[in-house]
Amino acid sequence: MRYLFRTQYRQDIALWRHNGDRFWYAVLAVLVLIAPSVLGEFYIGELGAVYIFAIAGVGLMLLVGYTGLISLGHAAFLGIGAYVNAVLLAQGVPFLITLPVAGLFTALCGAAIGRPTLRMSGLYLAIATLAFGSIVGTVFQKWTAVTGGFDGFAVPTPYIFGIAVEGATGIYYVSLVVLAFVLWVSANLLRSPIGRAMVAIRDSEVSAQSMGIHLARYKTLVFAVSAGMTGLAGALFAHYVRFLAPDAFDVLLSVQFVTIVFVGGLGSLRGAILGAMFVRLLPQFIAIVRDDLPFGIGRLPGLEPSLFGLVLVFVILFQPGGLNGMWLKAKQWFQAFPFKRQTSFRRQKSYAKSERLR
C-alpha cells in the first residue's frame, strides 16, 4: 500500500498524485494511440463513438457531478454543435475553425438559457432544460432551410491541413485529441479556484454564498462550459453519423448523457469515461443477446430505454458511487488485502438538505 507524504500544498492540487499515475496514464496513452493498428474497423468506430460520448459526459460531469446541477437538455446542445459544425463546413469554412466555433456557439446558447434559470434552485434548471431540449428539437425539424428537416443533412468530409478526416480511424484520432483537450481543461479547471467554488456550490449553496461566491455567475459559467464541451462532442458526432436527422437529439439522448454521469460515478472525470463506455456498449450488448432472451423480451420495442431506466434506478439505490466507486472499492480491496473491513465502504448516514426558503 502506498502512503503519500504530503509536505506542500502543491501536492494537494497536483494533476498526478504520484509517479505511478504518470506511468499508468502513459501506458494508457500508448495503448489508445496504437489501437487503430491492432483492432478492426468496427471496434475503432465504436471506440470513437465512446470518445465522443465521453466528451459530452465530461462536460455534463462538471455540471452534475461537481456543481450539483442537472440538465435534461444536453442532447439539444449536442444537436446545436452538430448542426453549426455541419452547416459551416458546407459553407466552405475549414474544419479547424468550425470545430471551435461550434463549441463556442453552443457555450453561448448554454449561457443564454442558464442565466435566467440559474437564479432559481437547481430543479428549475432540470425543467427549463427539458423544455429547451424539446423546443430545439422542434426547431431542427421545422427549420428546413438550414437543417433539411426530415430529409436529413449530409455532413461534408472535414480536412485538417489538407488531409481528409475520413473513416473510423480519422474520427477516432480527432475524437481522441478533443477528449484529451477536454480532460486537460476539466482537470485544470477543477484544481483552480473556479473548481473549488463549484464543489462548494454543490455541497451547500448558502455556505458558498456566504464565503463570497457569486452563485449565479459561477453556475452560468459552469453551465456554459458544460454546454460548450457537449457542442464539441456534437461537432464530432456529426462526422460520426455522417448524416444528421433532426429527431436524433431527443429527450432519450439527454437521459443517456445523464446516465453516463450517474453510472460512471458522480464527481470523477474517470467516471465520465467509464460511464460513456457503459452507455455505448450496452446497446451493442443488447443487439448481441437480443435473440437469445427468453419470453420474447428481446423483441420489445421499448427495451433499450427501459433498460437504461432500470440501470439508473439500481445505480442510484444500491451503488451511488457508480462504476468509479466500484473501481475504487476493488482497488482498496487489493491494496489492503487481506485486511478488508466490513466498515470500509459502509455508506454514511446522510440527511436531506432542505432547499426550502424559510
Place this chain on the structure above:
Amino acid sequence: MDDAARILQLVVNGAASGCIYGLIALGFVLIYKATEMVNFAQGDVMMLGGFVAYTLISTYHLPYWFGAILAIVITGAFGYALDALILRRVIGQPQFAVVMLTLGLGFIFRAAAGITWGYDSVGFNTPFTNKTANVGGLVLGQDNLSIIVGTVILCGVLYLFFSKTRIGVAMQAASQNQLAAYYMGIPVRTIFSLIWAISAGTACLAGILLSPVSMIDVNMGFLGIKAFAAAVIGGFGSIPGSLVGGVIVGIVEQFAGYKLPAGFQEVTSNVVLLLMLFIRPQGLFAERMGKRV
C-alpha cells in the same frame, strides 16, 4: 370564423386540457411541498392509472363510476408503495438523484405498460363520450365539461380534506416542518407515503377524465412535461397556482393551434414555461421567504 362563439369554444377546450395539466401539476406540487422531491414519473403514473381504469371498465365490465373509483384507489395504493419501497430509500441523496430516479422509473413504467397492455391506443366508454351539451346556444362536448367539473369537484374535496380532517391537517404540518410534526407525534413517513398516494390518485383521475378526449396509450406520460409549465407558472409549491397555470397553458395552447402553423402547438407550453422563467421565475403565486443556513 373569428367570432365570439369560436373564441369561447377554444377557451372551453383549452380550459379542459388545462385542467388535465393542472391535475398532473397538482400531483407534482403536493409531493414537492411535502418532501421536496419532484416526481418526473407523474405523467407515467397517469398513464398507468388510465390503463388500470381501462382494464376494470372495458375488460371486467365494471360500471363506469365504480370502476373509476376502484382504479383511483388502486393507483393510490401503487403510489403509496412507490414511496414506501423506493423513494424513501433515497432521502438524503441530492435532489437531482431523485430527479433521475423518477425519470428511470418512468421509463420502467412505460415498458411495463407496453408489455402488459400493448403499444396500441385503447379507450373505454364513458357516460360523456361523443355527447354534447347546449349551454346558452353554445355547443360544447360533454367530455370537456366533465373534465372541468371533475377538476372542480376534486379541488373541493382536497380543500375540505386538507383543512377539516385530522390527517389532512397532519399532512399540512408535516409539509411545513417535518421535525416539529415528528415531535408532535405525527408519523411523518406514513404521512409522506399517503401524500404520494393522493398524488397518484389525482394522476389516475386525470387519466380517467382524459380518456374520452384522447385515447390511452403508453406515451401519454409525455403530458407530464406540459404539466411542468403549469407548475412553474403557478410558482411550484402553490396548489391553486398549479391549476391556474394549467388552465393558462391549456388556453394558450388552443389559441396557438388555431392561429399558428401546424407543429407549433406542441412546443407552446415549453415556450410559455421558458418565458415565465425569464420574466417572473418565482411564478404567479410566489411565497417570498428568507433563506436560513
